[in-house]
Amino acid sequence: MVDISDIRNIAVIGAGVQGHKIAQVALMAGFDKVILNSRTMQSIERAVDQIINSKSVGLKLLESKGLLKEDQTTEILMSKLVKETDLKKAVQDADFVIEAVPEILKLKQEIFKKMGEFSPDETILVSDTSTMSITKIGESSGRPERVMGMHFFSPMGSTLIEITRGAETSDKTMDIGYNIAKRLPCEMGERMVIRLEKESPGFVVNRVIGTGEVYFKWVIEQATKRGIPYEQVDADVIKLMPMGCCLMCDIMGIDTVYNSMKYFASTLSSDFAPSPVFKNLIEQGCKGKKSGKGFYDWSKGKPIINRKKKAGLMDVKIVAAIHLNEGCKLLEEGIVDNYEIIDDAVSAGYHIPGPFKVGKRWYKRLSKLLESFAEKANLEYLKPCDLMKSGEFRKMSRSS
Numbered sequence: 001m002v003d004i005s006d007i008r009n010i011a012v013i014g015a016g017v018q019g020h021k022i023a024q025v026a027l028m029a030g031f032d033k034v035i036l037n038s039r040t041m042q043s044i045e046r047a048v049d050q051i052i053n054s055k056s057v058g059l060k061l062l063e064s065k066g067l068l069k070e071d072q073t074t075e076i077l078m079s080k081l082v083k084e085t086d087l088k089k090a091v092q093d094a095d096f097v098i099e100a101v102p103e104i105l106k107l108k109q110e111i112f113k114k115m116g117e118f119s120p121d122e123t124i125l126v127s128d129t130s131t132m133s134i135t136k137i138g139e140s141s142g143r144p145e146r147v148m149g150m151h152f153f154s155p156m157g158s159t160l161i162e163i164t165r166g167a168e169t170s171d172k173t174m175d176i177g178y179n180i181a182k183r184l185p186c187e188m189g190e191r192m193v194i195r196l197e198k199e200s201p202g203f204v205v206n207r208v209i210g211t212g213e214v215y216f217k218w219v220i221e222q223a224t225k226r227g228i229p230y231e232q233v234d235a236d237v238i239k240l241m242p243m244g245c246c247l248m249c250d251i252m253g254i255d256t257v258y259n260s261m262k263y264f265a266s267t268l269s270s271d272f273a274p275s276p277v278f279k280n281l282i283e284q285g286c287k288g289k290k291s292g293k294g295f296y297d298w299s300k301g302k303p304i305i306n307r308k309k310k311a312g313l314m315d316v317k318i319v320a321a322i323h324l325n326e327g328c329k330l331l332e333e334g335i336v337d338n339y340e341i342i343d344d345a346v347s348a349g350y351h352i353p354g355p356f357k358v359g360k361r362w363y364k365r366l367s368k369l370l371e372s373f374a375e376k377a378n379l380e381y382l383k384p385c386d387l388m389k390s391g392e393f394r395k396m397s398r399s400s
Contacts, residue, residue, distance in 0.1 A: 004179045007124075011035040011094035013087065013111060017253075017290065018128055019100035020047035021155035024059070025184040026098075027051075027077045028068065035082040037090035044083045052078065057156040057187055067187075087111070091119040096180060098150065100128040103259040108132065109140045116141035124173055126150045131202045131210070131260045133267070134166035144168040148177045151203050153349045159188045160348035162203040164196040194345045200335040201267040204342055205349040206260070211326040211382075212319050213261055216245045217275040218377050219313045224277050228311045230295045235307035236314035241352060245314075246295035247305070250288035254281050254295075269381035318373050321366035321384070324359035328387040331396055338396050356393070363391050 010026040012019050015038035026034045038044045052059050052074060059074040068077075084090040091097050097119060099111055108127060115125050125147045127137050138147030149164040161181045165174050174195065181193045194204060202210050223233050234244025241248070249257050257278065264272035281287070281294060288294030296303040327342045336342060343354025359366065367384040374382040387393050 004176055004183070007095045007176065007180060008032040009035065009094045009096075011037060011091050011097040011119075012100060013037045013090065013097065013115070014100035014128075015043050015047035016100065016102075018152060018155065020050050021057075022098055022100055022128065022152060023047070023081065024051045024057075025155045025186065027059075027080055028072070028185045029183050030069070030072075031080070033080055033082060035084050035090045035094060037084050037087055039085060041083065041085055044085070048078075048081070048083065051081075087114055088118040091115050091123065094119055094123055096124050096126065096176075098126045098128055103129060103131060103256055103263065105132055105136060105263065108137050112137055112147065113140040113142075116143055122146075124148065124176060126177060128152055130206050130256075131263050133199060133201070134164055134169065135199060138166045138168070145170040146173050148173050149203070150177055150181060151206075153205070155184070156187045158349060159186055159190065159192045160194065160205070160345060161191060162194045162196065162205065162345065162349075164199060164203055166199065192344065192348050194336075194341060196335055198333070198335050200330060200333065201264055202260070204330060204336060204345045207330065208323050208326045208342065208346055208355060209350060210260060210264060212245075212322050213257070213264075214271050214379055214382060215314075215318060215322055215373075217261075217277075218379070219311075220246075220277050221275055222313050223311055228313070231305045231307055232309050232311035233314060234305065235310040236312065237316050237319060238307055240316040240319055241350075244305075244307075247303075250294035250296055250298065252288070253290055254278055254286065254288045258282060271379045271381040315369075317366065317369055320355065320358055320362075321370035321373075322382060323355035324363065324366055325370060325382070325384050325388045327355045327359070328385050328393050331393055332385060332387050338398050339393055340398050359388075360394055363388055363393075 010031045012023045015036055023034050023036045036044055059077060062068050063074050097115055101107055125141055127149050129149055130151050134149040138144040141147050144166055145168050147166055148169050151162040153160050163177050163181055178193055178195055182191050200207055230246040234246050258274045261272050261274040285291055286293045289298045292299045330336055339356040343356050346354040367389045370384045
């Protein structure tokens with residue numbers, strides 16, 4: 001195991017939904033100092049309040065339940081947090097920096113350029129991107145060999161972290177990043193760290209699940225044209241995806257999903273181009289849970305959703321076929337070497353069965369179904385790949 005004892009100071013750039021939670025787990029992991037950076041002190045103070053007082057995973061709550069380490073208290077942990085609005089000061093003595101800003105490539109590149117200039121030469125620079133190329137993000141840093149991706153699903157609420165390299169990321173950087181990720185605590189138990197040795201847009205989980213957005217886009221446009229309530233669309237997939245697609249988009253942030261789809265459109269296929277429905281919602285300020293309104297109204301808290309009636313637009317078998325096909329593409333591309341990694345990652349990331357659980361048995365039927373839908377909707381990207389149609393993926397297990 002690589003020694004990470006030299007990693008003492010962690011800087012987190014961005015104090016939003018992800019940033020403040022990453023800062024919290026870094027504090028709980030026992031690092032000497034955690035620097036939380038944002039453009040305004042107001043946003044940092046909001047983040048600090050969430051770290052301390054969150055009703056679900058705040059430090060005070062965890063302390064009251066005896067879930068902090070024996071030598072930790074809220075007061076002791078918060079004494080190690082440094083609030084900093086100046087990016088240069090935030091990274092000037094950091095050993096490990098995690099960027100957690102919105103999914104906009106140009107913004108990330110600008111930040112990495114500054115971090116490369118201001119941080120010590122040996123500092124490892126990490127992006128908490130969920131979709132974007134680490135190679136492109138790291139190019140502007142001046143030290144691409146020390147840049148890597150570390151995708152947190154929910155820093156406290158999910159065991160899963162995906163780490164990936166860029167084209168020039170060194171093995172040492174990946175090893176250090178892996179061991180840092182394993183050290184970060186979470187509410188759900190022991191960390192699961194999936195290591196990708198080759199870049200993939202969306203890593204593993206968001207690429208598999210995100211491809212379903214091509215189908216969801218088609219469905220949501222049909223529902224909007226017909227005036228069908230979005231809760232009925234979510235009801236269509238309740239057995240496969242308990243949260244539903246619209247609700248999941250609200251929780252993730254409609255703008256985040258929109259930007260991710262734009263990135264997939266530029267890297268995978270134009271079939272991913274975001275629906276005008278998303279653009280219209282964003283222009284109206286409806287970005288989901290964080291803005292108080294998205295597909296659902298969150299202004300009074302978690303929306304009460306009536307899912308007794310289904311839209312009859314979304315077929316869970318097509319969703320399963322799309323996920324299986326994308327998992328097979330990951331295997332074809334050598335992103336991972338066995339399908340069980342994909343199943344484990346999807347299950348941990350989204351709390352749903354992995355695509356190969358059903359796919360091992362029903363791949364022939366799912367292939368025919370997907371082929372038919374792809375032709376009907378004129379979506380070339382969704383046509384089943386050779387590995388899915390042949391069933392050869394079944395030979396690609398850990399025991400093979």
